[in-house]
Amino acid sequence: MTPTKRVITVAPMPPEKSAYALARYSRSADSIRESIAWVRTHDSEKFLESFYFQYGHASIADLGHAVMCFEGISELAATEIEEEPLWDGQAKSSRYQDFSRSGVVMPPEFAEADRAVYRAAGEALLAAYGKVKELAQACLGERLPRPADMPPGAYQRNLAARAFDVARYLLFWGVPTNVGQVTSIRTLEKQIRRLRGSEYGELRELGEEMAAACAAQPDCLWGAEGPGERPPEPVAPTLARHAEADRHAAQSREDLKQWAEQNLPPPAGVEPGRVDLLKPEHLPADIAATLLYPVTGRPFRELYELARGWSEALRREVLDVALGSRTPRDEILAGFRGGPYTYDLTIDIGAYRDLHRHRRCQKFRQSYAGALGYDTPALVREAGAAEVYDSAMQAAVAALGQLPGPGAHYLLPFGARSRFLFKMDFAEAEYMARLRSGVKGHFSYRQIAWEMKCKMDELEPELGRLIVATPPWVEDPLRR
Numbered sequence: 001m002t003p004t005k006r007v008i009t010v011a012p013m014p015p016e017k018s019a020y021a022l023a024r025y026s027r028s029a030d031s032i033r034e035s036i037a038w039v040r041t042h043d044s045e046k047f048l049e050s051f052y053f054q055y056g057h058a059s060i061a062d063l064g065h066a067v068m069c070f071e072g073i074s075e076l077a078a079t080e081i082e083e084e085p086l087w088d089g090q091a092k093s094s095r096y097q098d099f100s101r102s103g104v105v106m107p108p109e110f111a112e113a114d115r116a117v118y119r120a121a122g123e124a125l126l127a128a129y130g131k132v133k134e135l136a137q138a139c140l141g142e143r144l145p146r147p148a149d150m151p152p153g154a155y156q157r158n159l160a161a162r163a164f165d166v167a168r169y170l171l172f173w174g175v176p177t178n179v180g181q182v183t184s185i186r187t188l189e190k191q192i193r194r195l196r197g198s199e200y201g202e203l204r205e206l207g208e209e210m211a212a213a214c215a216a217q218p219d220c221l222w223g224a225e226g227p228g229e230r231p232p233e234p235v236a237p238t239l240a241r242h243a244e245a246d247r248h249a250a251q252s253r254e255d256l257k258q259w260a261e262q263n264l265p266p267p268a269g270v271e272p273g274r275v276d277l278l279k280p281e282h283l284p285a286d287i288a289a290t291l292l293y294p295v296t297g298r299p300f301r302e303l304y305e306l307a308r309g310w311s312e313a314l315r316r317e318v319l320d321v322a323l324g325s326r327t328p329r330d331e332i333l334a335g336f337r338g339g340p341y342t343y344d345l346t347i348d349i350g351a352y353r354d355l356h357r358h359r360r361c362q363k364f365r366q367s368y369a370g371a372l373g374y375d376t377p378a379l380v381r382e383a384g385a386a387e388v389y390d391s392a393m394q395a396a397v398a399a400l401g402q403l404p405g406p407g408a409h410y411l412l413p414f415g416a417r418s419r420f421l422f423k424m425d426f427a428e429a430e431y432m433a434r435l436r437s438g439v440k441g442h443f444s445y446r447q448i449a450w451e452m453k454c455k456m457d458e459l460e461p462e463l464g465r466l467i468v469a470t471p472p473w474v475e476d477p478l479r480r
Helices: 015-026 032-040 044-054 058-063 075-081 112-143 152-170 185-196 201-214 237-242 247-263 283-295 300-309 312-323 349-355 378-382 386-402 407-411 426-436 443-459
Strands: 065-074 088-091 176-184 275-278 341-348 362-365 417-424
Touching: 015 032, 015 044, 015 058, 015 065, 015 185, 015 237, 044 237, 058 176, 058 185, 065 075, 065 185, 065 201, 075 176, 075 185, 075 201, 112 152, 112 378, 112 386, 112 407, 152 378, 152 386, 176 185, 185 201, 185 237, 201 237, 247 283, 247 312, 275 300, 275 443, 283 300, 283 312, 283 362, 283 417, 300 341, 341 349, 341 426, 341 443, 349 417, 349 426, 349 443, 378 386, 386 407, 417 426, 426 443
Parallel strands: none
Antiparallel strands: 065 176, 088 176, 275 341, 341 417, 362 417
16 A cells, blocks of 8 residues: 655745645645645635735735845845845855955935045945955965965965955945845735835835836746746736835834934933943833934933833833834834844944844844944054055045935945844844854954853853853964
8 A cells, every 4th residue: 555645845836826825725625736736727816815915814925935136236225135034045245256346336316416426435445445355365375374284276265255354344335236035925025015115215116126026927937938838927916016115114213213303312422332232121111212223323221221211101102103104004113022132233334234134133223324433454454454444434434424315325334333233032142142253254243242242141141151152362264
């Protein structure tokens, strides 16, 4: 007797067809083969219109996945695209590719005169990037002779990777890059809605292009169509009709910004350092401070202490302002989510670009104003590249001040400091500190990860001892 097969594989299908087949499979006594046969002869769009968009069975859209790639977009756009909790993908690496001749992505907000200032400043940064990389690699070659057991090719690639780690401080948000992603159509819908409501024109344009791409046949096919085969179906046509701009997030931000300008006292002017860790005990104050954090330039600790001292009525006012523009279709804002531990990081945006890819935490950022200075890697001085580096950084910051926002943000170098909030549980804090402090990592986020561990040691010594992180002074520069 032939045993019944219990594990059945299914070849890739159009995302909406896959969602329909698996949703029907859960709602009938049919086998998966029978469900797929059913879907071939029935309208998946009608099913999704009814159950996903009309009745709100949102989990159905998690059953279909789409592969989508973005080419020639800015690093800023790439980082915003990746800002989904349920996201899988890869972006072009600044450790393994030379960006010196990449050119720039022009923000659509700029007038002609702004474009000239921006392009000149961007090209100057790229020229300095190439020079710093050359000097840093030469310095590393003198300092780190090739081990006898390491092939010359591998040795040169390792040196180049470490030199790029230094030079990347001169890259900026306007450098073009590529991103490939695999997401459920539910996540894709959220992503499109968020991008369509962005403050950046490039992202709003990308949101429109993504919706149009969902309604069209795929651009790349695996294999060729044979005689009699049907042409490929659109990726997610039903989604394309419903993924309108997320107006609530943008309106909430504006409303909170206005409230903060009218109600907050003058800033205390106290900087808590590069890494600050809190374990907020007053939840309403924690949420109010988190909602206000992105629309101010203040440290989280200052906002939290203010909110904790307010009356219940004043805290309630902040929450009501944040939710005033919410519709039945809108999820609650990310500011209402979090974890027991809150890290407030004042770090270079290159390090944030790496750390923000962690998914099991909530992340918030303040505006890319360029007002917190910039970091300088030690190797820049040691390689004799300080004059080239400082001149390029200072010229970029000066040019940024001449340009209108938000397009001006594209000129912010990766070495510039900004403020970011990460809220997480202990498991994620342990994972980030352990993973990102490893010797293969970039020296900037290695230092941050180590300080995250040290702050946990101070706040929660019983738990901090469980984090096995690598101190930044332990190095192996020829490993990647």
